[in-house]
Amino acid sequence: MATLTELSNARELMVNLTLRELRGKYKRSLLGWTWSLFNPLVTMAIFTVVFLVFLRVRIPPGDPSGMNVFAFYLLCGLLPWNFLANGMNGGMTALINNATLIQKVYFPREILVAANVASWLVSLFIELAVFAVALLIAGNMVLPWLPAVVVLVAVQAVFVVGLALLLSVLNVYFRDVQHLMAILLQLWFYSTPIVYPLTVVPTTVELFGFDLPLRAIYELNPMVGFVEAYRDLLYDLRVPAVGEIAYLLAVSVAALGVGLVVFNRLEPKLAEEL
Amino acid sequence: MSAAVTVDAVSKRFRLYQERNQSLKATLMRRGRSRYEEHWALRDVSLEIPSGTTFGFIGENGSGKSTLLKCIAKILRPDSGHISVEGKVSALLELGAGFHPELSGRENVYLNGSILGLGRKELDRKFDDIVAFAGLQRFIDSPVKNYSSGMYVRLGFSVAINVGPDVLLVDEVLAVGDEQFQRKCNEKFLQLKADGITIVIVTHDLASVRSLCDVVGWVDEGRLREVGAADEVVDAYLDHVHVGRADEGGLGSRWGSGEVVVERLEVLNVSGEPVTRARTGDPVTFRVHYAANQPVERPVFAMAVHTLQGVELTHPTTRQSGLVPERIDGNGVVDLVVDRLLLLPGTYDASAAVTDYAALHTYDHRHRAVRFDVDPGTPHETDGGLVSLGGTWRVAPLRSDQ
Ligand SMILES: Nc1ncnc2c1ncn2[C@@H]1O[C@H](COP(=O)(O)OP(=O)(O)OP(=O)(O)O)[C@@H](O)[C@H]1O
Numbered sequence: 263m264a265t266l267t268e269l270s271n272a273r274e275l276m277v278n279l280t281l282r283e284l285r286g287k288y289k290r291s292l293l294g295w296t297w298s299l300f301n302p303l304v305t306m307a308i309f310t311v312v313f314l315v316f317l318r319v320r321i322p323p324g325d326p327s328g329m330n331v332f333a334f335y336l337l338c339g340l341l342p343w344n345f346l347a348n349g350m351n352g353g354m355t356a357l358i359n360n361a362t363l364i365q366k367v368y369f370p371r372e373i374l375v376a377a378n379v380a381s382w383l384v385s386l387f388i389e390l391a392v393f394a395v396a397l398l399i400a401g402n403m404v405l406p407w408l409p410a411v412v413v414l415v416a417v418q419a420v421f422v423v424g425l426a427l428l429l430s431v432l433n434v435y436f437r438d439v440q441h442l443m444a445i446l447l448q449l450w451f452y453s454t455p456i457v458y459p460l461t462v463v464p465t466t467v468e469l470f471g472f473d474l475p476l477r478a479i480y481e482l483n484p485m486v487g488f489v490e491a492y493r494d495l496l497y498d499l500r501v502p503a504v505g506e507i508a509y510l511l512a513v514s515v516a517a518l519g520v521g522l523v524v525f526n527r528l529e530p531k532l533a534e535e536l
Numbered sequence: 537m538s539a540a541v542t543v544d545a546v547s548k549r550f551r552l553y554q555e556r557n558q559s560l561k562a563t564l565m566r567r568g569r570s571r572y573e574e575h576w577a578l579r580d581v582s583l584e585i586p587s588g589t590t591f592g593f594i595g596e597n598g599s600g601k602s603t604l605l606k607c608i609a610k611i612l613r614p615d616s617g618h619i620s621v622e623g624k625v626s627a628l629l630e631l632g633a634g635f636h637p638e639l640s641g642r643e644n645v646y647l648n649g650s651i652l653g654l655g656r657k658e659l660d661r662k663f664d665d666i667v668a669f670a671g672l673q674r675f676i677d678s679p680v681k682n683y684s685s686g687m688y689v690r691l692g693f694s695v696a697i698n699v700g701p702d703v704l705l706v707d708e709v710l711a712v713g714d715e716q717f718q719r720k721c722n723e724k725f726l727q728l729k730a731d732g733i734t735i736v737i738v739t740h741d742l743a744s745v746r747s748l749c750d751v752v753g754w755v756d757e758g759r760l761r762e763v764g765a766a767d768e769v770v771d772a773y774l775d776h777v778h779v780g781r782a783d784e785g786g787l788g789s790r791w792g793s794g795e796v797v798v799e800r801l802e803v804l805n806v807s808g809e810p811v812t813r814a815r816t817g818d819p820v821t822f823r824v825h826y827a828a829n830q831p832v833e834r835p836v837f838a839m840a841v842h843t844l845q846g847v848e849l850t851h852p853t854t855r856q857s858g859l860v861p862e863r864i865d866g867n868g869v870v871d872l873v874v875d876r877l878l879l880l881p882g883t884y885d886a887s888a889a890v891t892d893y894a895a896l897h898t899y900d901h902r903h904r905a906v907r908f909d910v911d912p913g914t915p916h917e918t919d920g921g922l923v924s925l926g927g928t929w930r931v932a933p934l935r936s937d938q
């Protein structure tokens with residue numbers, strides 16, 4: 263049984279490892295922390311040009327906020343997406359990159375994965391904070407909605423940690439999980455309403471004479487719910503559908519559960535398989 | 537006294553993969569099974585380490601010592617059996633594991649400390665001690681990638697030893713520090729020992745095992761072969777290793793035309809028995825067994841002793857002593873009788889050769905024909921060097937009151 267001091271030590275280790283990730287990321291770079299903002303800004307600029315100017319994607323104005331800025335609409339999806347993609351990639355390689363540590367010191371190994379995801383969580387919060395300021399300046403009164411955003415981020419963090427735990431141990435046994443994920447993430451990106459609105463996905467399509475409920479299937483993807491919820495809170499300024507949030511919560515808890523079970527099953531052999 | 541560490545029937549198996557192919561394709565192709573051999577690194581090991589003792593593990597390379605230590609440290613999980621440890625464990629398996637090269641020494645102390653299970657407040661309290669013990673006050677704020685490997689180890693050791701463990705596991709990690717730091721470490725070990733901390737050491741340095749450990753376990757091919765008082769077990773181990781050595785036979789190369797052959801070279805003790813160990817100051821005889829397949833005129837026998845690194849320490853021949861037989865035929869022996877062996881403790885090789893009188897033609901040369909060890913004896917000189925001069929000190933203070 264974990265005693266209280268052990269738990270508090272684990273928390274401290276978590277903090278220290280997260281700091282290590284963050285410091286390691288930006289040490290010796292001139293712009294340091296600003297890089298973490300620069301990246302989404304550049305992606306946003308590219309996507310804005312491609313989808314707004316070239317492809318002329320039309321988005322509905324914010325309801326009830328009335329906001330109509332494609333870049334902001336985009337960022338509501340891009341920021342949580344980046345958190346997912348970075349957290350999964352980083353968490354997935356956290357064990358392999360710390361092989362010597364795992365082979366030489368005993369400590370709860372989950373913390374390595376969790377700390378990596380946590381470092382991306384910190385980035386997400388910084389990005390969201392800057393984004394919130396921009397929204398305020400543009401006239402969206404997001405302040406009352408921010409506590410709800412924090413809760414939403416927490417739910418998404420549970421989801422990402424669960425996936426990262428699962429992938430990190432699988433990746434130790436099969437190194438091509440990494441390559442597979444690179445492809446899957448692309449597929450996942452375009453199956454999520456980030457660069458286009460959800461409304462462009464038809465409710466049903468006809469397939470061999472059957473009506474396929476495409477939209478419902480599409481919405482099984484939890485990232486659809488996450489992006490829509492972020493958009494509700496930050497762009498439209500309205501309360502997300504309760505059923506949607508319940509679904510996200512259930513999926514996230516399930517992901518964490520599966521992640522933990524698989525991780526604990528494979529963890530004892532980690533030191534020798536690495 | 538209660539047991540700090542209880543190891544109960546522990547076995548550990550490793551898989552040695554022929555070709556480790558960690559890809560899905562490969563796994564699918566062999567339908568989930570992969571080709572590997574099983575290797576039992578530990579087999580049915582049981583022992584108890586009473587709390588407060590200093591316990592040493594010795595054994596040949598690959599015998600499973602590190603594996604056992606890692607099982608005790610919970611880094612590896614045994615395939616069967618059970619291990620229980622009382623109290624907090626700190627393992628010095630690799631010092632500075634987990635240091636981040638870009639971070640400063642200070643940041644790494646906190647990071648490494650928390651990996652080893654220390655809270656921030658405790659670390660704040662111990663920080664100065666840690667840095668002082670490592671002797672790195674000047675460098676503590678520069679990134680550890682600029683440290684020398686010795687400095688790296690010092691800081692790692694200093695953190696690990698200051699986490700206040702109840703059980704300290706140490707695996708061959710101290711060889712990197714300089715003389716002064718090694719002495720510091722030894723003092724620290726003695727202090728920890730006096731504080732009643734259980735220390736488990738794996739090392740090949742038998743001298744420090746003898747001086748530091750109360751109890752020693754000898755691990756041989758994954759089994760615990762002997763446990764007992766340090767001196768007894770170390771002696772038993774040494775005997776075993778030396779028996780193995782005599783079996784090795786010719787160690788080096790051999791050349792010559794073969795009219796006379798050196799059948800073997802032996803080191804004999806005072807009672808005339810072949811040995812592979814002697815003490816400094818012992819009387820020994822180097823005996824060359826030769827066989828002449830045809831009559832050979834005026835052969836010269838030679839013998840040499842080298843260090844393992846190849847430094848030749850002596851190279852006496854029968855010709856220089858004026859002992860050259862007119863003719864030999866058949867078998868015989870030639871002895872070099874040494875009244876006092878003046879080699880200092882270490883391992884040496886002896887070679888033997890037979891040549892013609894002018895030493896232009898070699899009948900047989902057996903390079904490194906026998907290997908033997910020299911243990912401390914008298915003169916007792918263990919502070920360095922290869923040979924003793926056999927001298928005696930005389931100290932005569934100058935009288936100032938005459
Ligand atoms: N991760 C691993 N995978 C496969 N085999 C391993 C692994 N670790 C150790 N072994 C094998 O287990 C055996 C015991 O290794 P171990 O490191 O315990 O030896 P040791 O007694 O510490 O040797 P040394 O004196 O050289 O340090 C060796 O044959 C080694 O090849």
Ligand SMILES: [Mg+2]
Pocket residue numbers: 601602603707
């Ligand atoms: Mg070893």
